Amino acid sequence: MYIVLNKDRMVIEKEQDVVPYRNRVKEFAVKIGMSLVNQTKLITAASELVRNMLKYANGGVTTIEVISKGRENGIRLIFEDKGPGIADIKLAMKDGFSTGKSLGLGLPGAKRLSSEFDIKSTVGKGTTVTLIKWKNG
């Protein structure tokens, strides 16, 4: 399984938290020597997910971890909110589906940009998204 080498938590409650959060993710990615393209993919996915937390759940808590599995290092990000949850995850993961009159790209796009992606949600309880970007993945 994964070994967690380093860990940080950040509370996201307002729009102004997005840029500092992205910068923190970048610091972690740089520290493990992730390539610029992979960093950019990771940070863009992270940005989509914190935006969703803010827009649909009034914020939440994010965890940034450096993880290792065998020889491979990577970054794992966890986004937890106590918002309304998502009734139909399959639908929410479709390109173009949005209840927020937006592009509906955040969730499916973040999945494409990640090496591993998992979303769990319970209506009335909240949503947890976990993604991993391997250093060379």
Add this chain to the structure above:
Amino acid sequence: MDRIPILRMGNFLLVTIQVDLYDRLAQNLESDLVQMVSKTGARGVLIDISALSIVDSFMGRIIGNIGSVSKIMDAETVVVGMQPAVAITLIELGLELKGVHTALNVERGMQLLKEKILIEESEPDEE
């Protein structure tokens, strides 16, 4: 409230985004630019994003909005200087910058705008 400066160069408006934008700032830029286009009758908008290390769907939507509103007001929008890693990421994210042209750098962007406007002006669309 912070604002991003908009330069006027003849028929064109030029904006250089220097830092990763906070959302409010990006929204201000959108409305400021649109107002400037209507006030000055500018025919082209050039947005230099070479300092942006990421463009997510929020920023992409703002750029797209600037392009489509400007178009309605008869101005073309060119986005220049997108970093290669940003371009690669945008494609995977699935974001199309509809309604805006792209160019490698400011010079080529200017050139593109001039060509677009010349073509339009040489098309006889009135009697």
